[in-house]
Amino acid sequence: MSAAKTARERVRAEMVREITDIARTHLAREGAAGLSLRAIAREMGMASSAIHRYFPTKDDLLTALIIDGYNALGEAAEASQHDQDPTARWLALCHAVRDFALDRPHEYALLYGSPVPGYRAPADTVAPALRATLVCGRIIADADPAPPDSTPPPALLGPDVEALRQVMPGVSDVAVARAVTAWTALFGAVSFELFGQFDNTITHRREFFDHGMRSLARYLGL
Amino acid sequence: MSAAKTARERVRAEMVREITDIARTHLAREGAAGLSLRAIAREMGMASSAIHRYFPTKDDLLTALIIDGYNALGEAAEASQHDQDPTARWLALCHAVRDFALDRPHEYALLYGSPVPGYRAPADTVAPALRATLVCGRIIADADPAPPDSTPPPALLGPDVEALRQVMPGVSDVAVARAVTAWTALFGAVSFELFGQFDNTITHRREFFDHGMRSLARYLGL
DNA sequence: CGCTCGTCAAGAGCACTGCTCTCTTTTCTG
């Protein structure tokens, strides 16, 4: 079904690919706000109006880039899981996220930074966005940890915990809650480092991150 | 020295105040990228070129808003500290940060979201940016905690830890490292909630946050 | 085979933006 398409559709798909590729290089160079449909059209040698046939609106192009970004991060997260030990898996995941962010800072910012104003993420972004999260959930589920020194979450969190448990079946309430907190802590650490909050403070970034994530592994009970 | 200024300087200060006030309402309504010097000038009834006398560049206006934002957050953080118990102080600080973020999402995004492209934060932002952090440091220093189940950070983190200890004198290496991790975790949680990462997942946001921060208090050894 | 219709590209145009330059008016100061 994907092979024998009409020639028109093949060239169209190729155009879309070329546009997103150029957009990605612009994104890497100047960030999301520096993205310009006209500049992309110029680089492709086409009229500025023609590009709207492929991406009617700038937001549509943004959405394509966001989906690609989530998928790239998800792949990196999945590829990091070639170990057995839960702590090693957790650390590998953390470093995969951090490496992705350092490698493609503007794409990371697009995914986890401030949402671009007026932009509302459409539904097709949520599945790719979940890929990395699922990797985390699988680590927790496989380890089935009993976090030390913990109190169970209050009763009214029950439904939320129940929904989260679908990602990590068989895991205790406390472990689920701690997994969420550790997950947010991971992205907090990466964002702080990337967005300049550690400037003039922390110099051994990678070591600090590694140490922090290790201590979070213990917090998780891995 | 601030009172008996010339009439010109008084009206100038008033103008600056009015501009930033209007900018803040625009910021609250449409976010940082929606900020327009021309729109502000229009609302003030002045020529679009005249506003550049007060803020030569859009970045300068952004800087003023950022400094104000850090100060507002810092004040809220300081005002939250009317308790003695370390855990209560930590929780009050966390909720102060979260309340600020929920109350003024675009301002929070300006401070802790993706940096606006091409913008380089000047040096006068770092002191206001530190106010909230200092509150956190004071809590740790006063409690002088011994985090449970922890390994000391590796030797090469020594200088960084030393610098951080100036904010929390007399605190052990492990406690310093955990304080940084907990601090980043706090902002990770707030950012995730604010930037939509919890949509369709966590419904009892405040309770989840509270529970997470409580468990981080134990992680800190408070 | 010829013709119609949907797709695509291009150009002009609208309403914006930040920022600069020049010129005039206002206000402070020696």
Next chain:
DNA sequence: CAGAAAAGAGAGCAGTGCTCTTGACGAGCG
């Protein structure tokens, strides 16, 4: 009071997203 400094206004430049209209091309149908 005269000169200097500051502030405002207006025009203009280069850029943006997006729309509308017009013309070309190619694929499918009678």
